[in-house]
Amino acid sequence: MRSVSHFKGEQAMITFYGQPKFANIDNATTASGYELLIRQQVDGRWLLPEDFTALPSDQFEYLLRKALQAIPSTITRVSFNLERVHFINPAFLDMVQHVQADTDVTLTVELTERYDPNIDNLTIVQAAKAFFDAGIEVVVDDVGSGNNLPGLVEALTPYVVGYKFGIQNLRPYATDADLRDRLGFWAEQAERKAKRFEIAGVESLDDVENTQAIPACSDIQGYYFGQPVPLCTEDL
Incomplete structure (x- = not known):
């Protein structure tokens, strides 16, 4: 294991929250995975950071290792977000x-x-290939x-294991039929x-009923099944 330095200063109180993922709607009692979500303490409250790109790779590693120590032993898969500026940075790979x-x-x-005007799609695809390799x-x-529209997704497809659809991005959606059409398109x-299809942002019984029409779903998460909880909140 590499030595990872402790961090002090303005970014000292940053942590990962974990939101449980479940294999499918019919098996939503025991989590099979977690998504790690960055939170920063501001005036005693844990909030979304103002700048997701400010976290350097060594601090990210420290937080990731602490989170892995804190998750239940039954968890076999952990996911976490990388912004484009991190994704193309070899230090993060x-x-x-x-x-x-x-x-x-x-x-x-x-x-x-999230779109970054300084990073073109070709650079993103090349970074995806590096992760794949x-x-x-x-x-x-x-x-x-x-920025994750069909053209880019198609170019990334050879190098990724799955697609994730966030219902929260459509809320409030026009009609249930519109949501099901969009879910159905990406599931198809x-x-x-031959990619995994994950659904996030399931927050209500209506969301559950709409996602039940998507049999190809491989992972599901959202406030309806479990809210993000702190995994490690000590002063870094």
């Missing part, structure tokens, strides 16, 4: 490889949908929104390409 080498838990990188799983997060794309 190197970091994920080192952590993966020290754990039996499968690590999955979720490429966020290194044996690190990548999922395209929030397909169909932000995933099935056609």
